[in-house]
Amino acid sequence: MTARAPEQQTDEVVIDAQELRRRYGTRGRTEHEAVRGVSLQVRRGELFALLGTNGAGKTSTVELLEGLALPHGGQVRVLGHDPYRQRAQVRPRTGMMLQSGGFPGDLTVAEVARFWASCTQGAQPVAEVLEKVRLAHRRNVRVKQLSGGESRRLDLGLALIGRPDVLFLDEPTTGMDPEGRRDTWQLVRDLRDEGTTVLLTTHYLEEAAELADRLAIMKEGRVVAEGTSAELVAAHPSRICFELPDGQSPESVPALPGAGQPVARGRHVTIETGSLQATLTRLLAWAAETGVALERLDARSASLEEAFLAVAEGRSDAPVGSVA
Numbered sequence: 001m002t003a004r005a006p007e008q009q010t011d012e013v014v015i016d017a018q019e020l021r022r023r024y025g026t027r028g029r030t031e032h033e034a035v036r037g038v039s040l041q042v043r044r045g046e047l048f049a050l051l052g053t054n055g056a057g058k059t060s061t062v063e064l065l066e067g068l069a070l071p072h073g074g075q076v077r078v079l080g081h082d083p084y085r086q087r088a089q090v091r092p093r094t095g096m097m098l099q100s101g102g103f104p105g106d107l108t109v110a111e112v113a114r115f116w117a118s119c120t121q122g123a124q125p126v127a128e129v130l131e132k133v134r135l136a137h138r139r140n141v142r143v144k145q146l147s148g149g150e151s152r153r154l155d156l157g158l159a160l161i162g163r164p165d166v167l168f169l170d171e172p173t174t175g176m177d178p179e180g181r182r183d184t185w186q187l188v189r190d191l192r193d194e195g196t197t198v199l200l201t202t203h204y205l206e207e208a209a210e211l212a213d214r215l216a217i218m219k220e221g222r223v224v225a226e227g228t229s230a231e232l233v234a235a236h237p238s239r240i241c242f243e244l245p246d247g248q249s250p251e252s253v254p255a256l257p258g259a260g261q262p263v264a265r266g267r268h269v270t271i272e273t274g275s276l277q278a279t280l281t282r283l284l285a286w287a288a289e290t291g292v293a294l295e296r297l298d299a300r301s302a303s304l305e306e307a308f309l310a311v312a313e314g315r316s317d318a319p320v321g322s323v324a
């Protein structure tokens with residue numbers, strides 16, 4: 001997990017969404033409200049991740065932030081402007097990586113990049129961008145012959161071409177191999193460290209934990225948890241597991257500070273605790289005093305995955321923070 005104090009990050013709110021709503025279908029039973037009052041703020045130079053299960057409303061929300069659709073309720077400002085109605089002010093300063101790029105497959109990588117650069121104000125040299133996304137050696141390959149991961153890298157390169165102040169990345173590493181994913185993470189970190197504000201959606205919790213300064217979890221069209229990765233995880237208990245020797249009763253384990261009741265399944269004992277260090281210290285002291293060997297001892301804090309699953313399954317009162 002990366003913690004950081006970025007020099008480029010400021011208090012200026014660059015993406016400001018208030019009570020956004022979006023409906024699909026307009027009549028009777030076909031109507032579906034995919035975004036139900038989403039508010040979020042992202043500061044300049046911040047990397048914000050939007051998580052959620054399939055259909056939670058991430059893409060629908062990001063499209064509102066990108067100005068690709070008009071909200072049915074609420075308002076959004078990007079760089080101080082309405083991205084839908086004031087597109088001319090916002091679009092040149094934003095980069096978008098959509099879930100599918102949609103370029104004609106018979107064009108080569110370099111042709112697509114040159115075409116996109118020709119439509120973009122202040123475009124970076126195409127060769128530099130292809131180098132950044134590790135596609136320089138594939139410049140003469142037709143787009144339809146690229147692998148899934150290479151296509152995503154091309155989409156990312158196109159999103160970067162205009163040196164955007166704000167970058168929207170919708171599932172940027174889907175289909176990439178582990179090396180491609182790591183390279184992309186580094187590229188995104190570099191951009192953020194140069195002062196680019198990044199909002200990304202992802203299904204990879206490791207990606208969110210690695211990259212995001214703050215994140216929000218969506219469920220059924222709403223933000224149900226928001227904060228740093230550490231804040232979201234802190235709302236969930238740590239876990240200590242071990243096996244007792246044959247003949248040793250789980251009832252012999254003393255009450256431990258900060259911990260709930262031990263749960264025993266045969267010799268295997270699990271203890272959940274809100275104070276991992278204090279609980280573990282007392283447990284180890286008891287084991288030393290009594291000479292009990294705690295086999296297969298394992299102690300760990302909750303992971304972002306556990307926090308996510310608890311929120312997604314409605315088992316959690318996770319924090320919904322704010323930018324203030």
Ligand SMILES: Nc1ncnc2c1ncn2[C@@H]1O[C@H](COP(=O)(O)OP(=O)(O)OP(=O)(O)O)[C@@H](O)[C@H]1O
Nearest residue numbers: 024025032034052053054055056057058059060061
């Ligand atoms: N064009 C559309 N017409 C009707 N319903 C739609 C449309 N696009 C999305 N939806 C519905 O809106 C809800 C939210 O979809 P959305 O794609 O925003 O979710 P998501 O969180 O991005 O999902 P995923 O992780 O699967 O990409 C879903 O129930 C989806 O079926």
